[in-house]
Amino acid sequence: MRHSATISFCIGLGLLSLHVLAESVASKAFTPKLSRCPPGTALVRSTGTTKQTLGPDEERYISTRKRQVLPAAWTSYLHSIESKAKALGVVLPxxxxxxxxxxxxxxTLGLAISGGGYKxxxxxxxxxxxxxxxxETSVKFGTGGLLQAASYMTGLSGSAWFLTSLAQANFPTFEELIFGPSGRERHSKEPLxxxxxxxxxxxxxxxxxxSLExxxxxxxxxxxxxxxxxxxxLIDIWARALSRHFANGTTPKNILDEDVPHGAGIxxxxxxxLPVFQEHAIPFPIVVAASITKKLNASNFFNQSDGPPAPSVVPLSNPxxxxxIFETGSxxxxxxxxxxxxFLGSPNDSICVTGFDQIGYVASCSAGIFSIFNDSAGSLEANPIGGLFLQMNATLSQPGIELDAGALPNPFFGHAKEMFPDSDEKFLRLIDGGEGGEVTPYQPLLVKARxxxxxxxxxxxxxxxxxFTDGLSVIASQQRASLFSSAYSFPRVPTSVETFKSEGLTKHATFFGCDTTTSDAPVIIYSANGAPPLGQPPVxxxxxxxxxxxxxxxxxIFDQSFDIATQGIPITNVHGEVEKDPEWPxxxxxxxxxxxxxxxxxxRSGICATCMARYCWS
Structure with missing residues (x-):
């Protein structure tokens, strides 16, 4: 059972009518604006089907980054690796x-960060x-520099908060991103x-x-x-809550201040x-959202002959x-x-909407888990998200709008009528990017044009x-790629959780796609949260x-995750002690x-032949 105006995180809300709430500074900044479209505006770009193409702005960004930034980044990374190899007394092939x-x-390197909240x-x-x-620790370790050499970063759900927060803060270090800057930005004209x-x-x-206020x-x-x-x-409400926790301008002192925009308008x-994009200094970020679509939710189209799919709210076959920063689509x-x-939200090529693509809204669409609580009236009522649903339903007249998903005015209305399941829908209904099971956002990195x-x-x-992690997302990602084999190629991976468990593939770094003589699919360097590192108590x-x-x-969690990232496959040294693999970098x-x-x-030769025999799954 699904409800057409649906859910919330809040209980005990007063029944204050939404219509009489004063328009706040944040409300003005969050409201999309309509104006005449610039001459020559086209609201839909077809990527092509047999040979897909990148958007021209993305292509320019990536080509400029590869030409002006990446050669020096790869050279710097090489120097770090050579220093590590020399210290270990090994020779690089x-x-x-x-x-x-x-x-x-x-x-061309892509970084894919899974969903899963703050953790x-x-x-x-x-x-x-x-x-x-x-x-400096990472550079000495021999891994520092790969971030600067990457072309793409993808995120969904919790990692969508991460990516949007990182980008709008102009790419600070990750400790500054989480714990705040050391003070060097205090005199900036931009919101702190x-x-x-x-x-x-x-x-x-x-x-x-x-909390009520x-x-x-x-x-x-x-x-x-x-x-x-x-x-x-509820995705809009969620957007405003996320912005108060991850966007420029909100501090511990002003989080309750209604006269602060709290990220609205970004x-x-x-x-x-921003300078980081103008200088092509950041890997190109991409945020992923899944969708609820009436025509495909009724049946599951993927082949289950290789084992059951990951549990999900929607089938992997949904778009x-x-x-x-330049385009939205699929x-x-x-x-x-x-x-x-x-121009998200625009009705046609004449009247364009701006301001719909709020970073909080994009992050909240990608992290919209509300649909999992909306399978029945009983589960909705039992969950603490029921209160706000009732208040919104009682005060807003929105026939046919389901409150548990983002309602994006459909820019592809009437497009690809024979294949696109939402071609005749006024709104795209967007939900958590991992609700189809693909909780790690591989899909954008499988696009052949990239x-x-x-x-x-x-x-x-x-x-x-x-x-802990059992590999379900990898299995689901391989299954989804097999549905659309003409568009995506995914390396061979285990088809069951039992294999991941029996071989300990989530408890140490594993390489997939390195057991082949073809280069159709990328190599995946897989690092999972499958167990605490080196016998530490789990956090x-x-x-x-x-x-x-x-x-x-x-x-x-940050410190223990860093240990997981740097341990490789632990070894037993000559003293009988278990330690990080010194050759992992x-x-x-x-x-x-x-x-x-x-x-x-x-x-393959030398140390790489040894490494691949140790880390490559086959």
């Missing part, structure tokens, strides 16, 4: 040095710190970035009266959008003007959408179309009863739906360059 020092051979965002941040040239405000509950950040301010924030004629759902498309074969992100050679995947989904196995995340807990470089080695028809 000639092809590794050749690939990393030759711009025409540099791999996943912190797990990803710690891994990226391991790859960050700005971190204070780090993640996880010490405050999303919907109850103070005492009872303060806070929740009413969230409702007030979205009323301008409603009065302008746009649908308002749009995804506007980030392209996945990606948001980037490369899935049933659609293959994009619209300009800055030519990704290597994916570093950080998987911290809570798959089992103790909230990283949170459920993923925590609503409070104080700094001491964030620090503990070298093995990582072998995996990063392996696809280009194959394309160059070079044979």
């Amino acid at each position: 000639e092809y590794v040095s050749h690939v990393l020092s030759s711009p025409n051979l540099n791999p 996943a965002a912190t797990f990803g941040a710690a891994h990226l710190t391991m790859l960050d040239a700005r971190n 970035y204070s780090g993640w405000l996880g010490q405050f509950d999303y919907f109850q950040p103070g005492n009872a009266n303060q 806070y929740r009413n301010s969230l409702l007030s924030d979205v009323m301008g959008k409603f009065n302008a004629g746009f649908p308002v759902t 749009t995804l498309s506007s980030l392209s003007s 996945l959408y990606e948001f980037n 490369y899935d074969p049933m659609l293959t179309a994009f619209t300009p992100t800055k 030519g990704v050679d290597t994916i570093f995947a950080m998987d911290s989904q809570a798959d089992n009863e103790i909230s 990283t196995n949170l459920s993923g739906i925590e609503t409070v995340f104080p700094p001491d807990q964030a620090r503990a 070298i093995c990582l470089a072998c995996a990063v360059t392996d696809r280009m080695r194959l394309k160059a028809k070079a044979e």
Whole structure:
């Protein structure tokens, strides 16, 4: 049973009419604006089906980054690896040095960060710190610099908060991102970035009266959008809560201040003007959302002959959408179309909407888990999200609008009528990007036009009863790619959780796709939150739906995740002690360059042959 105006996180809300809430500064900034479209505006770009093409702005960004930024980044990373190899007394194969020092051979590297709430965002941040040239420990370890050499970063759900927060804060270090800057930005003219405000509950950040006023301010924030004629759902409320925790301008002192915009007005498309994007200094970020669509939800189209799919709210065959600073759309074969992100919500090529693509809204669409609580009236009533649903339903007249999903005015209305299931729907209904089971966002990195050679995947989904990872997302991702084999290629991976468990594939780093003589699919460097590192007591196995995340807990998870990222497959040394694999940074470089080695028809040799025998699943 699904309800057409649906759900909330709040209980005990007063029945204050939304219509009489005063329009706040945040409400004005959150309200989309309509104006005449610029001359020559086209709201739909077809990517093509047999040979897909990138959007022109993305293509320019990536080509400029590859030309002006990446050669030096790969060279710097090579120097770090060479220093590590020298310290270990090993010799890098000639092809590794050749690939990393030759711009025409540099791999196209993508970084995929799983969903899973605060825990996943912190797990990803710690891994990226391991790859960050700005971190001296990582450079000495031999892994620092891969972040700067990457072309793409993808996120969904909790990692969508992470990516949007990172981008709008102009790409700070990851410790600054989580815990706040050290003070060097204090004199900036831009609103202060204070780090993640996880010490405050999303919907109850103070005492009872303060929390009631806070929740009413969230409702007030979205009323301008409603009065302008746009649908308002719980995703909008969620957007305003997320912005108060992750966006510029909100601090521990002003989080309850209704005269502060709290990130309202910061749009995804506007980030392209930030220095980090103008200088092409950040891997191109992509946020993924799943969808609810009437025509495909009734039956599950994927082949289950290789084992059961990951449990999900929607079938893997439903369209996945990606948001980037330039375009929003899908490369899935049933659609293959994009619209300009800055004009999301536009009704036609004459009247354009701006301001719809709020970063909080994009993050909340990607993290909209509300549909899992909306399968029956009883489960809805039993969940603490029922209160706000009742208040919104009682005061807003929105026939046919389901409140548990984002309602995006459909830019592809009438497009691809024979294949696109929502071609005749006024709104796209967007939900958590992992609700189809693909909790790690591989899909954008499988688009053939992007030519990704290597994916570093950080998987911290809570798959089992103790909230560790069992590999379900990898299985689901392979199954989804097989549905659309004409568009995507995925390497061979285990088809059952039992294999992941029996071989311990989530308890240490594993390479997939390195057991082949073809280069159709990328190599996946897989690092999962499958167990605590080296016998430490576990702290990283949170459920993923925590609503409070104080700094001491964030620090503990960050530090343990960094240990997971840097341990490789632990070894027993000559003293009988279990320790991190000292050759892990070298093995990582072998995996990063392996696809280009194959394309160059070079044979694996030396330390890389040893590494791949140790880490490559086959």
